[in-house]
Amino acid sequence: MPRVHEVIVVTDHKHLRCGGVLVHELVRSRLSRLVDEVLARLVAEIPMYGQLPEEELQGDIRRITDQSLRAFVETFRTGVVPTGDVLAPLRESAKRRAEEGVPLEALLAAYHLGGKVCADDVARDFRPEELPDAIALNRLILDFLQQVTAIVSASYFEERQSIAGEDQASRQAVLAALLEGRAADEAALRAGVRLPVEFLVAGLAFGTHPDERQPGVDPQIVAHRKLRRIRVELDRLPGSMASLSADGGIALLTCSRGDAENLRGRLSRVAGVDVTLAITSSSPGDVPAATALVRDLLGVVRSHRRPPGVYALDDLLLEYQLSRPTPARDRLADLLTPLIDRSDLLATLRCYLGNARNRRQTAADLHVHANTVDYRLRQVARLTGLDPSSDEQLPRIVAALVALDARCSLG
Numbered sequence: 333m334p335r336v337h338e339v340i341v342v343t344d345h346k347h348l349r350c351g352g353v354l355v356h357e358l359v360r361s362r363l364s365r366l367v368d369e370v371l372a373r374l375v376a377e378i379p380m381y382g383q384l385p386e387e388e389l390q391g392d393i394r395r396i397t398d399q400s401l402r403a404f405v406e407t408f409r410t411g412v413v414p415t416g417d418v419l420a421p422l423r424e425s426a427k428r429r430a431e432e433g434v435p436l437e438a439l440l441a442a443y444h445l446g447g448k449v450c451a452d453d454v455a456r457d458f459r460p461e462e463l464p465d466a467i468a469l470n471r472l473i474l475d476f477l478q479q480v481t482a483i484v485s486a487s488y489f490e491e492r493q494s495i496a497g498e499d500q501a502s503r504q505a506v507l508a509a510l511l512e513g514r515a516a517d518e519a520a521l522r523a524g525v526r527l528p529v530e531f532l533v534a535g536l537a538f539g540t541h542p543d544e545r546q547p548g549v550d551p552q553i554v555a556h557r558k559l560r561r562i563r564v565e566l567d568r569l570p571g572s573m574a575s576l577s578a579d580g581g582i583a584l585l586t587c588s589r590g591d592a593e594n595l596r597g598r599l600s601r602v603a604g605v606d607v608t609l610a611i612t613s614s615s616p617g618d619v620p621a622a623t624a625l626v627r628d629l630l631g632v633v634r635s636h637r638r639p640p641g642v643y644a645l646d647d648l649l650l651e652y653q654l655s656r657p658t659p660a661r662d663r664l665a666d667l668l669t670p671l672i673d674r675s676d677l678l679a680t681l682r683c684y685l686g687n688a689r690n691r692r693q694t695a696a697d698l699h700v701h702a703n704t705v706d707y708r709l710r711q712v713a714r715l716t717g718l719d720p721s722s723d724e725q726l727p728r729i730v731a732a733l734v735a736l737d738a739r740c741s742l743g
Contacts, residue, residue, distance in 0.1 A: 350457045370397050534583045569595070629643055665739045667716055680709065683697050689721065
């Protein structure tokens with residue numbers, strides 16, 4: 333991450349006085365007491381600092397507090413906000429706090445609290461005729477804190493991005509080992525990941541965002557934005573790992589099917605697209621087989637035009653079984669081969685079966701007369717020898733339609 337530009341802020345300056353004494357000399361003489369007061373206020377007013385070990389408070393935190401106040405003194409002496417090497421300790425301290433997981437807001441609050449303690453301590457001694465000096469001093473403090481905020485924030489985020497990159501790489505190594513069926517214990521140990529007894533393996537399919545088809549809009553940018561939002565939502569789940577593209581992918585989750593239903597809804601909302609999950613439970617060692625299964629289930633969902641949702645094998649038993657290439661599947665599919673070139677008849681048959689063989693509802697859905705539905709169904713029976721109105725032949729017709737879809741989509 334490129335370092336932010338450091339801007340030297342110069343304030344109109346003369347030798348500022350407080351109570352007749354040069355301000356920088358006054359603060360320098362009180363430095364030890366001010367450091368103690370700042371530390372005490374940090375612990376009392378910023379919860380994160382109250383949770384730090386005493387050793388760290390009296391070591392690193394005391395040291396950086398002292399260095400910060402000395403930088404204040406130098407600013408008061410020269411009227412120039414320091415940059416570069418003078419503030420280098422603050423930059424390094426920000427990186428350490430980022431590594432420790434101290435929130436940025438707590439870190440910035442600490443610097444502003446230090447400035448407040450210093451300003452309040454000096455303000456008590458200003459004489460009425462020194463009001464211009466007090467105003468100039470406050471301006472210097474604000475300029476100093478502005479510079480520190482920029483430098484500390486940039487260093488903090490630089491370190492957090494570095495840590496996030498390392499964590500992500502380690503977790504991806506664990507995921508790769510699991511997906512390839514290799515032992516993942518060592519990779520998990522290095523990544524600080526505790527492998528569960530059982531994963532919920534999820535195959536994910538993402539719809540296309542409307543903006544991806546918008547004229548004049550770069551579809552790759554829209555797809556990347558969609559994917560980023562999905563990744564962020566998945567990262568909220570403890571222990572989750574995922575390998576994703578703009579169209580979908582595989583995720584290893586540590587949640588129940590009920591949680592998966594909620595997750596699907598959240599992913600769809602944040603990404604603004606339809607999301608489908610195919611799921612199965614698996615031990616870490618069986619992840620490759622589970623991954624193959626959920627990919628097959630997604631294929632079945634697509635080929636049979638199922639609506640977005642969460643699907644397990646139990647939801648697709650017939651469709652999945654008939655998606656396997658066998659002589660029986662091919663023979664079943666052959667029963668409807670005469671309809672392949674008659675899209676109107678196939679569409680009518682699908683709609684009729686989908687409406688529990690209700691001819692009036694089928695006619696309404698297809699926007700045709702009920703007599704047209706009757707005629708088309710008679711044509712189906714004539715061409716295939718299968719009567720859609722026959723209770724006895726219904727199971728064979730349903731199986732044949734499933735087998736035909738499977739053969740057409742999966743080969």
